[in-house]
Amino acid sequence: MSGALQDWKGQKKPLAAIATAPVFWLALFFIAPMAIVWLYSFGQNSGPASIEISGTLDNYKRATEWLYLSIFLKSLAVAALTTLICLIIGFPVAMAITFAAPKWRPWLLLGIMLPFWTNLLIRTYALMALMGTNGYMNKGLGGLWEGASWLRTLVGMQPLEAWTPVQLLYNNFAVVLGLVYVHLPFMVLPLYSALDRLDKSLIEASLDLGAGHFKTFMKVVVPLAAPGIVAGVMITLIPALGAYLTPDLMGGTDSQMIANVIERQFKRANDWPFGAALSFLLIYAMFILIALQSMRANKVKEVR
Amino acid sequence: MFNRTAIAPLEYTRKLWMRSWVGLTMLFLYAPLLVLMIFSFNDSKRNVVWKGFTLKYYEKALNNDSLVEAMVNSLTIAFLATIVSLVIGALAAVMLWRFRFPFKGLVEGTMSLPIIVPEICLGVAFLIFFAKIDWPTDLPWPLNLSAITIAHITFCFPFVAMVVRARLASFNKEEEEAAKDLGATEWQAFRDVLLPHIKPGLVAGALLAFTLSLDDFVITFFTSGPDTITFPVKVYSMVRFSVTPEVNAASTILILLTVILTFIALKLQGVKGIAETH
Numbered sequence: 322m323s324g325a326l327q328d329w330k331g332q333k334k335p336l337a338a339i340a341t342a343p344v345f346w347l348a349l350f351f352i353a354p355m356a357i358v359w360l361y362s363f364g365q366n367s368g369p370a371s372i373e374i375s376g377t378l379d380n381y382k383r384a385t386e387w388l389y390l391s392i393f394l395k396s397l398a399v400a401a402l403t404t405l406i407c408l409i410i411g412f413p414v415a416m417a418i419t420f421a422a423p424k425w426r427p428w429l430l431l432g433i434m435l436p437f438w439t440n441l442l443i444r445t446y447a448l449m450a451l452m453g454t455n456g457y458m459n460k461g462l463g464g465l466w467e468g469a470s471w472l473r474t475l476v477g478m479q480p481l482e483a484w485t486p487v488q489l490l491y492n493n494f495a496v497v498l499g500l501v502y503v504h505l506p507f508m509v510l511p512l513y514s515a516l517d518r519l520d521k522s523l524i525e526a527s528l529d530l531g532a533g534h535f536k537t538f539m540k541v542v543v544p545l546a547a548p549g550i551v552a553g554v555m556i557t558l559i560p561a562l563g564a565y566l567t568p569d570l571m572g573g574t575d576s577q578m579i580a581n582v583i584e585r586q587f588k589r590a591n592d593w594p595f596g597a598a599l600s601f602l603l604i605y606a607m608f609i610l611i612a613l614q615s616m617r618a619n620k621v622k623e624v625r
Numbered sequence: 626m627f628n629r630t631a632i633a634p635l636e637y638t639r640k641l642w643m644r645s646w647v648g649l650t651m652l653f654l655y656a657p658l659l660v661l662m663i664f665s666f667n668d669s670k671r672n673v674v675w676k677g678f679t680l681k682y683y684e685k686a687l688n689n690d691s692l693v694e695a696m697v698n699s700l701t702i703a704f705l706a707t708i709v710s711l712v713i714g715a716l717a718a719v720m721l722w723r724f725r726f727p728f729k730g731l732v733e734g735t736m737s738l739p740i741i742v743p744e745i746c747l748g749v750a751f752l753i754f755f756a757k758i759d760w761p762t763d764l765p766w767p768l769n770l771s772a773i774t775i776a777h778i779t780f781c782f783p784f785v786a787m788v789v790r791a792r793l794a795s796f797n798k799e800e801e802e803a804a805k806d807l808g809a810t811e812w813q814a815f816r817d818v819l820l821p822h823i824k825p826g827l828v829a830g831a832l833l834a835f836t837l838s839l840d841d842f843v844i845t846f847f848t849s850g851p852d853t854i855t856f857p858v859k860v861y862s863m864v865r866f867s868v869t870p871e872v873n874a875a876s877t878i879l880i881l882l883t884v885i886l887t888f889i890a891l892k893l894q895g896v897k898g899i900a901e902t903h
Contacts, residue, residue: 326723327723327724328726329727336720336724339716339724340720340726342713343720343736343782351738351779354754355742357753357754413647429647431891432655434887435883436654436658438886441840441842443658443880446876447657447876449864457660502657505650563743566861584745597753600743600745600746604743604746607741607743
């Protein structure tokens with residue numbers, strides 16, 4: 322940034338002209354709705370369509386019951402698993418983009434970004450069509466099964482029984498696969514920008530001094546790319562934790578995540594105060610994750 | 626691939642396993658979308674076997690009034706939300722970049738909250754908010770889309786502010802001062818010096834806001850009524866109750882629209898510029 326910031330005292334008019342619209346919008350259409358939800362979380366249903374804000378903590382007490390706590394923990398586990406798989410798939414991809422020939426790099430990046438720009442619902446729906454009992458994934462598995470059966474007849478064993486399509490959708494596996502599919506670009510882009518900034522001569526030095534590729538990767542590349550890894554983990558973990566659409570469409574009865582429980586309080590169960598408490602608990606969970614990250618970032622700064 | 630020179634130590638991308646890894650990832654990302662697009666032209670209700678080329682599902686989709694209405698609603702909302710987000714976002718960016726004022730950290734932090742707060746919580750908040758203040762729901766089109774549009778602006782403008790602010794960082798304040806020394810008014814300096822500099826940021830921010838608005842399902846799901854169905858909400862109900870080839874056709878149209886928008890952005894900014902906005 323060039324030049325110093327202007328102090329507001331001498332610039333009241335321009336500041337007012339510029340700040341009014343954004344501050345007003347933020348206060349009226351973000352803070353006010355969030356504040357109402359926060360107040361509702363301390364309320365109770367006092368009639369079919371009226372909510373009394375009585376300052377009760379019952380909603381929060383109910384949220385800590387095992388039924389809801391277990392869904393919270395499960396959402397966290399699913400989001401963490403999704404993030405881990407995205408990291409494992411995404412790191413080599415980000416490496417490949419970083420070390421690709423300059424003329425290829427932008428196109429590889431575009432290849433990762435284009436799905437990110439495509440409608441989430443359409444992507445989920447497209448994946449579901451592929452995973453259905455008549456879909457291509459089942460066909461592929463069926464082909465492998467028949468191949469195995471044929472191999473068995475070759476060595477004189479009984480052929481396997483005929484392939485019956487398996488239900489790939491509507492279970493926890495489908496939810497994790499769907500979340501990985503949707504969030505993979507979120508992981509690759511920050512990893513790429515961290516790796517791109519990395520001084521390549523350090524890798525060369527490590528290789529020249531006799532470390533193997535694996536050792537160089539673990540001792541040089543990963544530590545230097547750590548900020549990108551943390552950024553990628555956060556940017557994947559946070560939306561995955563609050564995911565609604567993927568568990569709703571691809572999950573079974575036992576794979577609902579916290580967002581689905583919140584939605585139910587506002588539509589079918591019609592218990593707005595409890596839903597409000599759950600959504601604030603989810604927001605607090607996000608804050609804790611972000612606080613942990615910034616604490617870590619500060620620590621790194623101190624060490625350097 | 627047919628380059629015969631030896632692979633240098635850092636040419637990781639030329640190693641076979643690395644190439645296969647990237648290839649498989651791209652297959653994973655694109656195969657579902659390509660299959661969906663190809664089978665939208667398939668002359669069969671059960672879309673697994675290729676039965677021949679047809680455009681009849683496009684015809685059906687375009688004759689499905691509620692689907693077309695949903696598409697028009699979505700595009701209208703995205704258009705309006707983009708314009709307002711662009712103005713508010715750009716103002717917010719200039720405010721944070723230019724001035725020092727009390728509680729600046731608080732304002733800055735609050736402004737990034739709509740990006741961090743989970744969609745479901747924001748959706749729920751708007752549901753309660755619009756119910757609480759009795760926002761009228763029986764207005765004529767396009768005013769009945771106002772609740773959804775307001776919700777969209779709230780989560781779009783912080784993204785615009787972020788992109789524009791990144792662009793502002795490279796602005797040389799002396800240029801603006803020079804303009805003022807030469808007699809330009811505050812407004813003229815803004816219009817003729819600052820605005821041209823941040824234009825690429827505005828274009829990137831507008832495209833981002835448009836895509837985010839067009840893409841949103843969860844927040845819209847909570848703010849839309851029976852008369853204000855958007856495209857994602859419509860597709861959601863179609864997917865829930867029955868998978869029809871019409872959805873494939875309509876989705877293909879939207880995917881192509883996204884690709885076209887991306888390539889416009891590409892023409893305006895170059896691939897590198899787009900990569901930097903994310």
